[in-house]
Amino acid sequence: MGWNTHGAYARDGDLIQLVGLRHKNFIFRLRAGAEFQSHRGVLKHDEIIGKPWGSQVFSHNGSPFFLLPPSLADILAITKRNTQILYPKDIGFILVMMGIGPGQHVVEAGTGSGALTTAFAFAVGPQGHVSTYEIRSDFQDLARKNISLLGLDDRVAFKLRDIREGFDEKEADALFLDVPNPWDYISQVRAALKPGGNFGCILPTTNQVQKVLLALREEHFAFLEVCETFLRWYRAHPARLRPTDRMVGHTGYLVFARPVLVGDENQSQELLEEAGITFLNNGDENDLHGYE
Structure with missing residues (x-):
């Protein structure tokens, strides 16, 4: 339950x-x-x-x-953790941007304490499924316990494995990476996601964002987007409405993209380029300036 x-x-x-x-x-x-x-x-x-x-x-x-x-935010606030978990402001945005909904199959790497896993399991509903990968057994054990306490364990498959070996899944609806070096696994992501599916990851620095953008371009992902979210609470007094003294600022850069099919002779090169598909050559991989 x-x-x-x-x-x-x-x-x-x-x-x-x-x-x-x-x-x-x-x-x-x-x-x-x-x-x-x-x-x-x-x-x-x-x-x-x-x-x-x-x-x-x-x-x-x-x-x-x-x-x-x-609420889901209440649950995440008390989740036992041995890692830094994603903030609700990021989790909610991830769910919306990646179109996570009932009946979907979602893949995640970097289970951690299971906060995002919990949100995915809640969003896909009883007919959906979440596959989550982790390389540390202690992290996985805690995440499994957190998910079980909420009665969502029948929606989640826990896998203790390095994703360098690839994912078991094919044609997943969405895949999210919360790992230090996601650029090393984009080919594995491509093999696991259905064409047109949703990819996302979170990174702490712009250097890492640049690396993952380059890797996504090389694997023909389109519609690349990068953002960060900010949350400001207000004092809820009708006569004295004003911001609280603190706000939740930068917690990470979110990257989103979608794998598309390329190579068909009837495809529009103009449309490919507008969607962000660029065929790298002549050392372009060393120049990210002007990339949109």
Whole structure:
């Protein structure tokens, strides 16, 4: 059972969020007969089951909480991690830009703690599938545990392997790399993605972005795009609306591209060039100036 619960009332087995004073919150799964204990008191699960979402519940010592279904952002905020995870602002943009949706087969390399894996598994739905590759067993073990706690493990195949050996998948709908050197694996990506599918990766520096752009051009990927996202929160007071003192700035460069078919004699060279397909020669690989 996942956490995207349906209906107006909390049910046995639902993942819930309790939000108390000073925005202290707890997320756990309801189990009939169980108890939740914290420094704010004890709550019996049986007293929560059947309560309407958005209502208040109270611990044995009177501490109040709002009963809410947790959002994906709430889940990612409490995910146990042994690596830096992607920020929700990047994850949401990745899902939209790569068109991730129900029933798709998505491939990921660089599982880490499983934050993006979680978002992919949520987005593809029960009929979709996520294949995620990792070379470190300790990272994979934690990610597997995180996914299992959310009830999404039936949507995810965990693979402990170096992607230099290639991917098992063919004609995947989308493929994302969160690895230090994605330019070394673009030919493997090309073999795993369906023509016209969506590729994405995230990188911390512009040098790395240039390398992956060159590798994508060499493998005839089109519609290359590079961006970074920024998020600014506002104080939600009608009479004193203003930005908070902090904003989430640069967290990485996102690169997106799509593999297209080339080589047909009837193809328009003008269209290929407009889409970003350039056949490198005469040392062009050493000159990225003017590339759009």
